[in-house]
Amino acid sequence: MTKVPIEVSARHVHVSREDLDILFGNGYELKPIKNLSQKGEYASEETVTIKTDKGEIGDVRILGPERKATQVEITKTDAYLLGVDPPIAECSSCAGEGGAEVTVVSPKGKVKKHCAIIAHRHIHLSPDESEKNNLKDGQLISVKVSGTRSVTFHDVLIRVDQSFVFHMHIDTDEANAVGIEKIGEGEIIK
Numbered sequence: 001m002t003k004v005p006i007e008v009s010a011r012h013v014h015v016s017r018e019d020l021d022i023l024f025g026n027g028y029e030l031k032p033i034k035n036l037s038q039k040g041e042y043a044s045e046e047t048v049t050i051k052t053d054k055g056e057i058g059d060v061r062i063l064g065p066e067r068k069a070t071q072v073e074i075t076k077t078d079a080y081l082l083g084v085d086p087p088i089a090e091c092s093s094c095a096g097e098g099g100a101e102v103t104v105v106s107p108k109g110k111v112k113k114h115c116a117i118i119a120h121r122h123i124h125l126s127p128d129e130s131e132k133n134n135l136k137d138g139q140l141i142s143v144k145v146s147g148t149r150s151v152t153f154h155d156v157l158i159r160v161d162q163s164f165v166f167h168m169h170i171d172t173d174e175a176n177a178v179g180i181e182k183i184g185e186g187e188i189i190k
Contacts, residue, residue, distance in 0.1 A: 054083025
């Protein structure tokens with residue numbers, strides 16, 4: 001069986017150029033503080049507050065680089081706190097529209113959009129890794145995680161792109177249920 005590294009993806013925001021200008025000023029550039037496992041992606045120094053009429057969550061990290069559309073990725077627990085019902089979606093499928101309405105607030109501005117989702121658990125693969133493991137883009141598979149709180153995740157989405165590095169991403173709610181703090185390992189079951 002194929003083993004896959006599992007990473008925990010905490011709540012975060014991806015921003016468009018247009019919204020970055022509103023939130024931090026025209027021409028503002030994100031300041032990277034830590035590279036992420038996927039090529040070219042990083043955690044930035046900048047954080048924002050996510051607000052609704054029913055609640056707010058502060059210090060939400062912006063991930064770079066800029067995207068075509070702003071997207072807020074939260075957990076189901078965050079959704080309860082904010083009083084919203086976001087869709088479970090592929091990370092790029094409804095960026096900027098189709099998500100739950102939230103307001104992204106910074107010290108210099110705010111943006112209100114239907115852009116909050118719960119990210120579909122997924123595995124990033126390059127075309128070579130995809131072929132090697134006989135997995136196809138868009139396929140749904142299962143991944144078994146062993147340990148004291150073992151579980152099998154079903155409906156794990158396969159995402160294939162030349163830039164991707166072989167890792168599975170789950171959110172903090174899913175990681176807490178299994179007992180993974182930052183990095184774990186799973187076994188792919190087809």
